[in-house]
Amino acid sequence: MVEPANTANIKPHPYPLLKDELDIVIPTIRNLDFLEMWRPFFQPYHLIIVQDGDPSKIIKVPEGFDYELYNRNDINRILGPKASCISFKDSACRCFGYMVSRKKYIFTIDDDCFVAQDPSGKPVNALEQHIKNILSPSTPHFFNTLYDPFREGADFVRGYPFSMREGVPTAVSHGLWLNIPDYDAPTQLVKPRERNTRYVDAVMTIPKGTLFPMCGMNLTFDRELIGPAMYFGLMGDGQPIGRYDDMWAGWCVKVICDHLGLGVKTGLPYIFHSKASNPFVNLKKEYKGIFWQEDIIPFFQNVSLPKDCTTVQKCYIELSKQVKAKLGEIDPYFNKLSDAMVTWIEAWDDLNPVGASGQVNGKV
């Protein structure tokens, strides 16, 4: 049996990153009571809340948190016609928060995620572990059998080439979930009672050339290194598909990280995921994606970006062209998505002009 942790007696304490280095992005449609449990870990940081759905609804945020909140009216006002690239009635809207942040790092979490316990019963400070992951290098060019060689008590094993031990900068830290695993609708339907109780005490780099299913529930990334590729696509209202927002971002991010020599880590930290979403609703959202991903995955496995794509923006625009050329045949949706990818980059650059303070605009 897995249970969330009790954090009532933990006081907010200093972090390896300062408030002006990291923002926490939370998409939501409801009062953010879940923040009470995260108070000791999140209160030292600034929150960017992206309110989805009805903008007239008032979202309550517990006292003591420093936050800014954007609803659909704000998004439309700030982006104008380019707001079309931000999904509505889908948590994909969270990527608007990535765009308006001015910090180097983003941590994003769903509002049904609570503090997990490690096997000793200690509450897991997910944010602290993400920061550790992202501040240490990745090793995408060769597999280390003892997992992340930069963790305390670990190192590179015999046979690991010395020239590769410097590693590469880490752009993404992908955390996992105890209790309700992140399953698709068919698996939810088949295994309604399955809970994830296995705490795997590992962080690892996903090797170069290997794609992975990136979940947006518990995720940290470096905006300066990869931000413009963290677009969560067109989902929800008016779109033929849902629940592929983070997957889409993950595929794009991974091929661009591989191209630019950046690393992606997965594993710790765990959050406690409280509630499975409705599998019937999910099936409706996923239905087309289940078919489409059979073509999308080979497409991304074979994407090749030209050498002159030296910034995330250039890579992403090139990717948008290839999406139109090669996935447009599957469904007209991909032409629309390709256009939205371009709009996203235009909007990103509008809000993040080159040379702006604290922002290197994705240049590597």
Place this chain on the structure above:
Amino acid sequence: MVEPANTANIKPHPYPLLKDELDIVIPTIRNLDFLEMWRPFFQPYHLIIVQDGDPSKIIKVPEGFDYELYNRNDINRILGPKASCISFKDSACRCFGYMVSRKKYIFTIDDDCFVAQDPSGKPVNALEQHIKNILSPSTPHFFNTLYDPFREGADFVRGYPFSMREGVPTAVSHGLWLNIPDYDAPTQLVKPRERNTRYVDAVMTIPKGTLFPMCGMNLTFDRELIGPAMYFGLMGDGQPIGRYDDMWAGWCVKVICDHLGLGVKTGLPYIFHSKASNPFVNLKKEYKGIFWQEDIIPFFQNVSLPKDCTTVQKCYIELSKQVKAKLGEIDPYFNKLSDAMVTWIEAWDDLNPVGASGQVNGKV
């Protein structure tokens, strides 16, 4: 603090594999007292002991074990001139045991490895876990963030393409080490007191296209699927290099598995590794390898096997040619190694004729 387990009160019990399906191969130069601790787990199986060094020395095996023992005189007698491909005064000699086995599966373990404890204090039946790993499919074409989807309580996560969920046959199960980690001489010298105390409760597939440092200390493989590629090279007496025997096998095995559509898993089970070898002696053995691997790794990362290489033997002979052509420039040793690779395959085929009972001779 990590300690080995107490197995005194465990009775040998049935396994998912029968005695006629698996052999345990142990290279050694001393009495096999370490088997006492493994008795409940190993006694149901047959042991192939490969005695290294002075063949006149008598190796004692604890009572009750079913075994055959080969010393250097036996190897020379059985292989004749082809015995030149089997290393002397190096644990690389263990691969002779792979050749003379008639079983489908091989488990190989070093004689300084004891039974580990899991975090609950339960003795780890390493063999049982290896068997579970190798009897379930691998998933080399896409990364599953919840690790081996075939383990109890786990599955494929959202976004894992359904067409890839059948997986591929698993050819290799690579186990890990608590207490003394498998470090190279420089790391041993720099971190003499480092012990591995982290029990990571995970098994995972090493993705296609990714090389890994395969350690021969705690390893299981399917002879029928990959046996002829499990050659541990020319090490020890008369050779310029040591401690790269398992690494060499691992690089060859991985590129051939990738080519033939077979899987390699790593992670559980742990053994308790009791004693670090002498780092000064190790440095002498590794010295050239530390330089050479900087060229060898890119070579293996770029190896391409032609389509008509449809058996392990054909792949291995092709690889031997590429070794001579591309690594021969580094040092004449690689020409000798290339020739030994061919001799190994000839000897393998002599001892394992096609159509022999219980043997499909590497055909896939």
